[in-house]
Amino acid sequence: MRKKISYAIWASLLPFCLASCEDTTNSFQQEAKSTESTHPAPLASENALVISAQQKMAVLETKMAQAEAQNIDVTREETVMWFAKEFLKFADWDEKNEAAVEKAFSYYAPYRDKSKELAKELPDFERSKVNDILDAGISELDLVLNGGIKRRPVNKVDWQNIEVAxxxxxxxxxxxxxxxxxxxxxxxxxxxxxxxxxxxxxxxxxxxxxxxxxxxxxxxxxxxxxxxxxxxxxxxxxxxxxxxxxxxxxxxxxxxxxxxxxxxxxxxxxxxxxxxxxxxxxxxxxxxxxxxxxxxxxxxxxxxxxxxxxxxxxxxxxxxxxxxxxxFKEMNDISSYTLNNFRDWLKDKYAGEIAALNNNWQSDFSSFETVQxxxxxxxxxxxxxxxxxxxxxxxxxxxxxxxxxxxxxxxxxxxxxxxxxxxxxxxxxxxxxxxxxxxxxxxxxxxxxxxxKAAEKRFLHxxxxxxxxxxxxxxxxxxxxxxxxxxxxxxxxxxxxxxSHFLSASWWRDLDTSVEYVExxxxxxxxxxxxxxxxxxxxxxxxxxxxxxxxxxxxxxxxxxxGSFAGSVNQQPHIANAYTQVMYDLNSFSEEVIALRKQRRPVRMFYSETSAINKKTHMSQQFKMYEKLFFDGFPMGFTTQKIIEKQDNSQWDNIIVYKTEFVTTAELLALQSYLDQGGTVIIDSPQSLSKDEYGNPHKNTLKASKGKLVQLDGKQTLAQLRAVALEYAQSGLPDITLVENNGTQHKGVRWQVVKQADGSYLVSLLNLGKQTADITLALRDGKSIKVIDLFTENKLNTQLSLPSKGVKLLKVVAN
CATH class of the missing domain: 3.20.20 (TIM Barrel)
Incomplete structure (x- = not known):
């Protein structure tokens, strides 16, 4: 499998970039035309990396011809060749216009002090990465030609005939x-x-x-x-x-x-x-x-x-x-229109009772029209x-x-x-x-x-x-x-x-981003x-x-x-190629991906905007519970008042409420209606669901009714809460079991399982962890299984290793 790129500067973190935007009056173009490179550039034909790349392109072209003669799809190799040629051309331009490239690096604050060095190194960096993608392309096509792997043809996009289904x-x-x-x-x-x-x-x-x-x-x-x-x-x-x-x-x-x-x-x-x-x-x-x-x-x-x-x-x-x-003058004040609309909103919220607002706000406004x-x-x-x-x-x-x-x-x-x-x-x-x-x-x-956005490295600030x-x-x-x-x-x-901001942001980027991360x-x-x-x-x-x-x-x-050009995909042939290659792979397995996306979400966390508004660290707390359930073989889900009211409640097995102290009466009633229909609600502590939006104690509490109300005392660890959530979702758990050993107590492999029409199982494995994970797959009923790697069509053992950032798509069949 190949890897993919998406360069992105997260433009909304603008204040972090201010330092990179000083001295913005010079023209890259003018500098490129008026300033010679600080050192004589060798002719392309004299550059060992260029010569090596040209030789490898000739080898790859020969192998592509052999593959085509055998009716083997070479779309992936065509893209490798295209990026190799483009970036060799880009490297030549960067070498001839070193001053302009240096200026581009200087606009990005973390690169400013080493902009000269980076500009000088960039052309051969690009050429080196071109050699890398050619090496990988030759190696993979050799495996295909030798029968070591079988791969699906690329499902190419018909850009002029897209159906919005x-x-x-x-x-x-x-x-x-x-x-x-x-x-x-x-x-x-x-x-x-x-x-x-x-x-x-x-x-x-x-x-x-x-x-x-x-x-x-x-x-x-x-x-x-x-x-x-x-x-x-x-x-x-x-x-x-x-x-x-x-x-x-x-x-x-x-x-x-x-x-x-x-x-x-x-x-x-x-x-x-x-x-x-x-x-x-x-x-x-x-x-x-x-x-x-x-x-x-x-x-x-x-x-x-x-x-x-x-x-x-x-x-x-x-x-x-x-x-x-x-x-940036964002919300430094509000207009009279906004204020008057707020007054109307408050009048409706407090049912026209200004005394109720004054009691809540500890204010003494004479009317809603005078609220400030x-x-x-x-x-x-x-x-x-x-x-x-x-x-x-x-x-x-x-x-x-x-x-x-x-x-x-x-x-x-x-x-x-x-x-x-x-x-x-x-x-x-x-x-x-x-x-x-x-x-x-x-x-x-x-x-x-x-x-x-996502980030492979820590933000640079x-x-x-x-x-x-x-x-x-x-x-x-x-x-x-x-x-x-x-x-x-x-x-x-x-x-x-x-x-998409998966490959860079205002405060992170890395010229040597890994293709494994991209994939x-x-x-x-x-x-x-x-x-x-x-x-x-x-x-x-x-x-x-x-x-x-x-x-x-x-x-x-x-x-x-x-500062967006510095360290971007425009300087990274391995990442530009990886971006396209991983999209080729995803589109080759598009039906399998859609099948996995349809997997049921048996455990739902209850989300309350009320608590999120009122609490300083609500989402940090929620992520801890979400993270604990993220690696259990199914996609995590959420419920809210509206989701409960509008969606089929049978689409999940239970709702877990975690550190959610503030909810409106309407939110509480939605949870009660779910219990009335026979649902299961797990509450982490008596503090959750205890207060309204203004911090007042709720007069009513949830009742089990026709469902199951699991009220915990707040002393459970996250691991214990996870165990309770899984206990009340047994019917929704996959038939496949996965045991992960990565040398730590912290799981890193996100996996999903979907049963196919022919009785086999589609299994996706993504190792988000830092360590290689040793994985053991089995059927819950104890029957023996056969495992096929869909990327290569090779048989695998039920015990396999998945490196950090590794990706697997498997077919599992009961023997």
């Missing part, structure tokens, strides 16, 4: 997982096969020119003039997009036209990093409503909308004091009624905004699919002052949308060991926790990661629901030079972009 994407009637880069070298047409092809992906993006100014090709408010007419040139860039390939459109919310600012002086109040205006402003809502309706109608039925309309880029409105986002609040809200008020009321309203107002956008879009295009590029750490991290209710927004849109480093090969918490939650909320929706993380994400992903980003023009945005003055509002 009920809960998956299809190509040629088979499930398909789409791959591409969120941004491709700007200005290159879809017809340029050096940029749009099977090697780099061929999804068309209807908005990718994120220039320092607010005008770009994405759908934005500059389209509309004050008289209600459109700027035709800007509109043409949206409506005249090439219609050949599957694609998506994005609403870019940064800018505000001057005519709106003149009419609405408050329009910038309550802005956020990537939403440059007040979402409660009536003129903004009217303007965007018209734009959504009209652009929806004008783009209706076009292939560029098959992957939906992205309603926002990384929305968040952090509204608490002392937050990093405030230097200071935003940013003091972070020390967390856990108090005013904190809860503001942050719950704050989420409700963003739901209202996105509901408005979607409703207006569908007036123009009733069939429009939608999603939001939600940053998954809005769910996985503890902060809840951001205004993002991940459950509600996942329910709202027709697709699941996100830009999840951290000096102490992180918790994940003690046990795991990479940081997977954000990805897995959020994906299992979103898939629990919307199990039948297509899942689009429109800016593992992409299998993990896809098994957990991801149907399409666009990696960040492809920034090379076909001649190897930087794309337009990285030439000239790099004085972006988004400072992360200036």
């Amino acid at each position: 009920e809960n998956m994407l299809k190509s040629n009637s088979k499930p398909i997982f789409l791959y591409d880069y969120f941004s491709k070298t700007v200005g290159q047409p879809l017809t340029n096969k050096a940029v749009y092809n099977d090697h780099l992906g061929a999804i068309y993006h209807g908005g990718e020119n994120l220039y320092p100014v607010d005008h770009d090709r994405a759908i934005n408010s500059f389209l509309l003039k004050e008289d209600g007419s459109y700027d035709q040139a800007l509109l043409d860039e949206v409506t005249q997009i090439d219609g050949s390939n599957v694609g998506f459109l994005i609403y870019w919310n940064m800018g505000v036209p001057q005519w709106i600012e003149k009419r609405e002086p408050e329009v910038r109040k309550g802005r956020s990093l990537f939403t440059g205006y007040d979402i409660d402003n009536p003129l903004i809502r009217d303007t965007w409503g018209k734009i959504a309706r009209d652009t929806g109608e004008l783009t209706r039925g076009k292939k560029v909308t098959q992957l939906g309309y992205i309603l926002a880029n990384e929305p968040h409105w952090f509204s608490e004091s002392d937050h990093w986002s405030h230097q 609040i200071i935003i940013p809200i003091d972070k020390n008020t967390q856990g108090t009624p005013i904190w809860y009321d503001w942050n719950r309203y704050h989420m409700d107002r963003s739901i209202s905004w996105f509901s408005h956008l979607q409703d207006e879009l569908r007036k123009g295009n009733p069939e429009a699919d939608t999603h939001l590029k939600i940053m998954p750490n809005m769910f996985s991290e503890n902060n809840r002052s951001h205004g993002i209710d991940v459950e509600a927004l996942t329910e709202l849109t027709s697709f699941i949308g996100d830009d999840a 951290l000096t102490t060991e992180q918790e994940w480093e003690k046990h795991y090969a990479y940081m997977w918490e954000e990805l897995s926790l959020s994906y299992d939650f979103m898939e629990s909320v919307a199990p039948n929706k297509i899942h689009v990661n429109s800016e 593992n993380v992409y299998w993990l994400a896809t098994l957990q629901g991801m149907d399409a992903n666009m990696a960040w980003f492809w920034a090379r023009d076909p001649d190897g030079s930087f794309e337009d945005r990285l030439e000239g003055e790099l004085n972006f509002f988004d400072p992360a972009l200036a």
Whole structure:
């Protein structure tokens, strides 16, 4: 199996990148033209690494011809050859333009002090990695030719004929997982096969020119003039997009036209990093409503909308004091519109009783019309009624905004699919002052949308060991926790990661990222629901030079972009190749992946936004319980009040409630209704479910009714809680058993099992752990088994070793 890449700069961690954006006035292009390399570059023909690569390409070409003569698919080798040739060309460009490359490294703060050294080393680093991918390609094809392994032909994507099915994407009637880069070298047409092809992906993006100014090709408010007419040139860039390939459109919310600012002086109040205006402003809502309706109608039925309309880029409105986002003027205050809407929300929440609000807030307002609040809200008020009321309203107002956008879009295009590029750490991290209710927004849109990240190395600004480093090969918490939650909320929706951040972020990247990590993380994400992903980003023009945005003055509002080229996939042939190769593998086994994704989630954790808002470390606590159940042969799941009310409760065997002290009366009633239907609820301690949203004791407690209520005393360890959860989910556990020994007490192999129609079992193994894992497979009923490696079609023993970051897909048959 090969490995895959997705480069991504997590643009929303912008403050961490500020230091990398100083001295942004020089042009890469000018330096490349005016400054010679600091040392004479050898001719390509004199470079030993180039000569070696050329010899290996000749060998691989010969073997490919032999394979084709035997009707063996060589798509994988074609991609190896393509990347080898491209990166040899890139290395030559980097060598001839060393000063420009040095400048690119200097924009990224952790690389600044060694930018000269890195620029000098980069060309031969790239050539060395080209040799590595050629070695691997030759070795694998030798095994195929010699009969050592058998591999499936690649299920190639038909980019011009994608079917958007009920809960998956299809190509040629088979499930398909789409791959591409969120941004491709700007200005290159879809017809340029050096940029749009099977090697780099061929999804068309209807908005990718994120220039320092607010005008770009994405759908934005500059389209509309004050008289209600459109700027035709800007509109043409949206409506005249090439219609050949599957694609998506994005609403870019940064800018505000001057005519709106003149009419609405408050329009910038309550802005956020990537939403440059007040979402409660009536003129903004009217303007965007018209734009959504009209652009929806004008783009209706076009292939560029098959992957939906992205309603926002990384929305968040952090509204608490002392937050990093405030230097970008995020929620530094609120408008009169927001305040008045909050007053109305409070009036409804407190049933018009101002005395009840005053009692709760310890205030003395004469009426709801006189209520005041200071935003940013003091972070020390967390856990108090005013904190809860503001942050719950704050989420409700963003739901209202996105509901408005979607409703207006569908007036123009009733069939429009939608999603939001939600940053998954809005769910996985503890902060809840951001205004993002991940459950509600996942329910709202027709697709699941996100830009999840993972990291093979510790973030570069951290000096102490992180918790994940003690046990795991990479940081997977954000990805897995959020994906299992979103898939629990919307199990039948297509899942689009429109800016995948698995290979770099603002504070981590590594030129020598391992291909094993790439393979593992992409299998993990896809098994957990991801149907399409666009990696960040492809920034090379076909001649190897930087794309337009990285030439000239790099004085972006988004400072992360200036340093994004350094250490990216554009400098890593092994990772660029690995990205495509792992997507080939996933698509070759797409039906098996879909089967594994349909596996039932027998144990569900109860999630309460109420507790998440009120508690400082709620999600950190929840992850500990989630982690304990993550390695037991089934995908983890979640329930909430809405999930219980709207979904088939028989889809799980029990609900475990862990350190969830604050719940609303409605949440408590939902759990009671589940018990009334015969369900099983496990509560970790008397403290859980004991308080309402304001910290008042609940008058009623859960009753077993027709179900089972397992009330524990709070003294159990996580291991003991896991045992209880598994005890009450026996019927939902796999027929296959797996025993893992990795030399520690901490499990690292995530595995899943699905029984096939022919009675065999499909087994997926992903080793997230730091150590090699010795694994023993067996049937629960004790019958003997035969194990086949589906990647190679070779027989394996029931005892096998899986290295750190290893991936296996097995067929298990009872003898």
